[in-house]
Amino acid sequence: MRVESEAELAEAVAGATGPLTIRGGGTRGLGASQGAVLETGGLSGITLYEPGALTVVVRAGTPLDEIEQALAAENQRLAFEPMDHRPLLGTNGTPTIGGVVAANVSGPRRIQAGACRDFMLGVRFVDGSGTVIKNGGRVMKNVTGYDLVKLMTGSRGTLGVLTEVSLKVLPRPETQACVVLDGLGDEAAVAAMARALGSPFEVTGAAHFPRGADGQPVTMLRIEGFEKSVSYRAGRLRDMFGGQAVRVDDDPDSVAASWLAVRDVQALAGREGDVWRISCKPSDGPALAARLSAEAHHFDWGGGLIWALLPVGTDARARLGEFRGHATRVRGTGDAPALQPEPGPLAALSDGLRTRFDPRGILNPGLMTA
Amino acid sequence: MQMPQPNAGVISRKRRIVERLRDVLPADAVIEDESETRAYECDALTAYRCPPLAVVLPSTTAEVSDVLRICHEEGVPVVPRGSGTSLAGGALPTADCVLLGVARMTGVLETDYDNRFVRVQTGRTNLSVTGAVEADDFFYAPDPSSQLACAIAGNIAMNSGGAHCLKYGVTTNNLLGVTMVAMDGTIMEIGGAHLDAGGYDLLGVICGSEGQLGVVTEATLRILRKPEGARPVLMGFDSSEVAGACVSDIIKAGVLPVAIEFMDRPCIEACEAFAKAGYPMCEALLIVEVEGSPAEIDEQLGKITTIARRHDPVELREAKDADEAGRIWLGRKSAFGAMGQINDYMCLDGTIPVSELPYVLRRIGEMSKEFGLGVANVFHAGDGNMHPLILFNANQEGQLELCEAFGAEILKLCVEVGGCLTGEHGVGIEKRDLMHDQYDAADLEAQMAVKDVFDPKWLLNPAKVFPLDASDARRVVPVAAE
Numbered sequence: 001m002r003v004e005s006e007a008e009l010a011e012a013v014a015g016a017t018g019p020l021t022i023r024g025g026g027t028r029g030l031g032a033s034q035g036a037v038l039e040t041g042g043l044s045g046i047t048l049y050e051p052g053a054l055t056v057v058v059r060a061g062t063p064l065d066e067i068e069q070a071l072a073a074e075n076q077r078l079a080f081e082p083m084d085h086r087p088l089l090g091t092n093g094t095p096t097i098g099g100v101v102a103a104n105v106s107g108p109r110r111i112q113a114g115a116c117r118d119f120m121l122g123v124r125f126v127d128g129s130g131t132v133i134k135n136g137g138r139v140m141k142n143v144t145g146y147d148l149v150k151l152m153t154g155s156r157g158t159l160g161v162l163t164e165v166s167l168k169v170l171p172r173p174e175t176q177a178c179v180v181l182d183g184l185g186d187e188a189a190v191a192a193m194a195r196a197l198g199s200p201f202e203v204t205g206a207a208h209f210p211r212g213a214d215g216q217p218v219t220m221l222r223i224e225g226f227e228k229s230v231s232y233r234a235g236r237l238r239d240m241f242g243g244q245a246v247r248v249d250d251d252p253d254s255v256a257a258s259w260l261a262v263r264d265v266q267a268l269a270g271r272e273g274d275v276w277r278i279s280c281k282p283s284d285g286p287a288l289a290a291r292l293s294a295e296a297h298h299f300d301w302g303g304g305l306i307w308a309l310l311p312v313g314t315d316a317r318a319r320l321g322e323f324r325g326h327a328t329r330v331r332g333t334g335d336a337p338a339l340q341p342e343p344g345p346l347a348a349l350s351d352g353l354r355t356r357f358d359p360r361g362i363l364n365p366g367l368m369t370a
Numbered sequence: 371m372q373m374p375q376p377n378a379g380v381i382s383r384k385r386r387i388v389e390r391l392r393d394v395l396p397a398d399a400v401i402e403d404e405s406e407t408r409a410y411e412c413d414a415l416t417a418y419r420c421p422p423l424a425v426v427l428p429s430t431t432a433e434v435s436d437v438l439r440i441c442h443e444e445g446v447p448v449v450p451r452g453s454g455t456s457l458a459g460g461a462l463p464t465a466d467c468v469l470l471g472v473a474r475m476t477g478v479l480e481t482d483y484d485n486r487f488v489r490v491q492t493g494r495t496n497l498s499v500t501g502a503v504e505a506d507d508f509f510y511a512p513d514p515s516s517q518l519a520c521a522i523a524g525n526i527a528m529n530s531g532g533a534h535c536l537k538y539g540v541t542t543n544n545l546l547g548v549t550m551v552a553m554d555g556t557i558m559e560i561g562g563a564h565l566d567a568g569g570y571d572l573l574g575v576i577c578g579s580e581g582q583l584g585v586v587t588e589a590t591l592r593i594l595r596k597p598e599g600a601r602p603v604l605m606g607f608d609s610s611e612v613a614g615a616c617v618s619d620i621i622k623a624g625v626l627p628v629a630i631e632f633m634d635r636p637c638i639e640a641c642e643a644f645a646k647a648g649y650p651m652c653e654a655l656l657i658v659e660v661e662g663s664p665a666e667i668d669e670q671l672g673k674i675t676t677i678a679r680r681h682d683p684v685e686l687r688e689a690k691d692a693d694e695a696g697r698i699w700l701g702r703k704s705a706f707g708a709m710g711q712i713n714d715y716m717c718l719d720g721t722i723p724v725s726e727l728p729y730v731l732r733r734i735g736e737m738s739k740e741f742g743l744g745v746a747n748v749f750h751a752g753d754g755n756m757h758p759l760i761l762f763n764a765n766q767e768g769q770l771e772l773c774e775a776f777g778a779e780i781l782k783l784c785v786e787v788g789g790c791l792t793g794e795h796g797v798g799i800e801k802r803d804l805m806h807d808q809y810d811a812a813d814l815e816a817q818m819a820v821k822d823v824f825d826p827k828w829l830l831n832p833a834k835v836f837p838l839d840a841s842d843a844r845r846v847v848p849v850a851a852e
Contacts, residue, residue, distance in 0.1 A: 050723065050724075050725055051621075051622050052617075052618030052619070052621055052622050052724060052725060053618070053621075053723050053724040053725055053754065054621060055723070074622070075622075075624055104566060104567075104571070106566070110565065110566075111565075114539065114543055115565065115566050117566070117571055117574060118539060118542075118543045127816065131812050131816075132812065133812050133813055133816045134809070134813050135809075135813065135816070135817070137788065137789065137790050138723060138788055139721040139722065139723060139753070139754050139755075139788070139789050139790055139793070140535075140536075140721070140753040140754065140755075141531050141535065141540060141721050141750070141753045141754070141755040141793035141794055142721055142790045142792075142793060143528060143529045143531075143540075143578050143792050143793065143794055143795070143796050143797075144790040144791045144792050144797060144801075144805070144808055144809075145797060145805060145808075145809060145813075145814075145817050145835060146575055146578065146579050146817040146820050146821075146835075147529070147542065147574055147575055147577065147578045147579075148575065148816060148817060148820070149574075150542070150571045150573075150574025150575055150577075151570060151571055151572075151574060151575045151820070153571060153574070154566070154567060154570065154571050155570055155571075159570075170626065171621070171623075171624035171625070171626055172624070173624070174624065191484070194483075194484040194485070194486075197486065198483055198484070198486060198508075198595050199595055200507075200595045200596060200597050200598050226666075226669055226670070228665065228666070228669055229662060229663075229665075229666045229669060232663060232665060232666065279564045279565055279566060279568070280564050281485050281562070281563035281564055282484070282485050283482075283484050283485055301565060304485075304564060304565055305565070324562045324563065324564060325562070325564035325568075326564070326567070326568025326569075327568075328568065339568055339569060340568035340569070342568070342569050343558070343559075345552070345556050345558040346558060346560065346569070346572060349570075349572060349823060349824065350569055350570050350572070352822075352823035353570060353819075353820065353823050356819040356820075356822065356823060357816070357819065368569060368570070
């Protein structure tokens with residue numbers, strides 16, 4: 001079933017007699033649940049874009065590409081750098097903004113600029129009873145009532161079907177550079193990234209690959225901004241790591257390609273096995289990675305995000321043991337739940353919210369719990 | 371301002387309730403004498419006052435849990451309070467409530483520069499969070515004007531902003547985790563030193579919930595390394611339209627200043643009389659601040675002043691040193707004090723799309739004449755968060771009501787042009803009944819459903835946020851059985 005308007009969508013949900021699988025572009029593996037497919041791609045188009053106010057309002061089914069092109073024409077962008085899941089998951093289709101928001105998809109710049117949820121200003125959605133609800137708005141500062149915008153972001157369509165979202169956008173920087181450290185072990189790399197992120201030089205990406213393109217360890221620190229400023233900061237960072245094997249890649253195209261690969265987790269694309277994503281305290285990263293003893297792993301977010309390739313059916317949580325953070329199976333199937341189970345009191349709140357927003361349990365059932 | 375009828379049953383059981391609280395708290399942490407509870411009768415919205423039934427000042431999360439469990443069992447409403455600086459009446463007590471103050475919980479529990487966070491007890495003031503890390507060149511970014519006094523607990527409750535949030539975001543963007551006690555006393559950890567939620571973003575909905583979902587006792591806050599330097603430029607314009615266009619052009623040019631502050635003529639005049647900062651007398655004044663190394667600052671200010679010159683500024687003053695920077699900020703930072711010296715004032719907090727700035731300022735000017743009350747505008751122009759200050763005489767019969775009516779019209783205007791009622795102060799009691807203008811019944815119902823889940827008996831911070839008529843059925847709860 002494909003709907004073309006918010007009213008049609010509300011009617012479809014209200015009239016549904018069984019579970020619904022909500023699908024935008026179908027690229028992010030969010031459609032694993034049961035039931036009739038409800039396609040939102042017909043809810044498409046940018047409804048408002050004010051570059052001078054750094055805000056864009058779009059219908060949920062709008063292709064991400066269309067939004068990024070419109071922003072690029074004004075030298076702006078979605079600063080949270082949403083990843084494209086297609087290479088990693090082997091999916092086809094057109095990624096939509098609704099899918100990005102529903103899964104709170106955020107890339108390497110999350111460490112500095114924030115996640116998708118931090119750029120969300122407003123939502124319109126249809127709850128599980130078919131009622132249209134709005135929250136937030138299109139202004140950057142808004143504390144009027146509870147923040148359901150954050151609640152909806154990352155809720156994977158289980159609390160409501162997004163119909164329209166407002167986002168804060170940011171200027172696209174003039175250029176970028178990458179400070180590259182060679183040959184560091186995981187511990188030393190995370191420590192180096194901590195130093196860089198704790199510097200005043202506004203590092204907007206910090207990733208470490210134990211095996212880079214040439215099989216040797218590589219640690220990457222990204223700098224963005226006006227040209228003179230980028231070259232100044234890259235120089236200061238290089239000096240900070242004087243005495244180590246350090247170099248600066250100042251070719252913007254090459255830097256862009258490197259970070260696109262980080263963003264889309266290209267290192268694990270096309271490789272046999274399950275892919276897990278672990279969010280943790282950055283300094284815990286190396287020890288957790290050691291416990292995983294994955295086929296391959298790397299770090300983003302200065303060590304706070306581990307991407308790991310594990311044999312099919314492995315429960316990463318069993319290997320990790322107790323830790324503060326969460327582990328998500330992004331690719332693969334198995335007995336272990338895909339999302340990190342919540343402690344009792346939080347699970348009770350989550351269940352309570354789901355029951356209130358979707359009393360019949362028809363919206364992407366199981367997607368937040370399995 | 372209408373408040374619900376206090377629960378006579380609760381008031382009649384005061385003795386028993388206080389005794390139970392004394393059983394779990396040190397003697398000096400329970401205040402019941404009316405001469406002492408009066409100190410807590412209001413927050414910074416001083417027009418409304420009501421002493422609570424009792425005041426508790428716990429020192430630990432466990433004590434907070436005990437207090438809430440007892441109040442839950444007894445069916446007693448609880449009003450949480452940080453430092454009591456809310457301008458919206460967010461911490462206004464009711465006669466039947468236990469007021470829970472976190473003022474004794476001020477500790478720094480953990481400082482971690484490698485992972486860039488601090489964990490603090492939430493009674494700690496905003497400025498002293500930065501105080502705990504600034505010797506090592508770090509800072510906590512959200513900087514509400516009341517930062518010397520306001521507590522992190524209240525910042526989280528109201529999702530407080532500040533002058534520098536154009537670049538650094540507001541509280542919710544800098545809050546990594548909390549220890550929260552639910553109304554039934556359950557202690558929970560939400561978030562932490564890692565980023566983002568594995569399930570629903572409960573932290574996101576707790577932040578800004580005005581103390582109605584739980585009492586946050588500890589917080590993990592993101593800290594940032596201080597920039598190498600910062601410098602402002604001051605520019606004056608003939609009209610607010612031109613100033614607004616200049617703001618828009620700066621942003622479109624790809625420069626992201628850390629702050630863009632706007633003042634109109636009445637505000638400039640008052641600040642100048644008070645602080646003598648040497649401001650030009652003009653219709654609109656902008657203070658734009660950028661950060662970085664000296665060369666980076668020069669480059670950004672160069673771009674900004676080039677844009678400003680295209681708008682024919684009547685004054686363009688770049689700070690050359692710290693002293694000049696201080697003088698540029700002096701007037702702005704004393705704006706509220708300056709206004710307070712010449713009059714009573716009410717500070718509003720609506721946000722508008724930046725593009726609507728000239729229209730909104732013109733309408734406010736017209737309404738000022740209609741209501742016969744002066745108004746001065748000072749606000750964060752980069753993000754559209756306005757702070758109209760309506761001047762009135764509190765000692766003159768009817769002026770407070772007139773001022774409130776004027777304020778309500780301004781806020782409705784903000785909503786009408788695509789903005790909102792409150793950008794950083796919160797709804798509290800002040801804007802509670804205007805919520806109907808921003809949200810329809812289904813929107814409010816969805817928000818109230820969240821409260822139903824977190825606080826089924828609706829005991830936490832009663833009569834705030836939601837219009838009384840909308841929340842009526844939920845607030846009338848049977849008193850707990852003996």
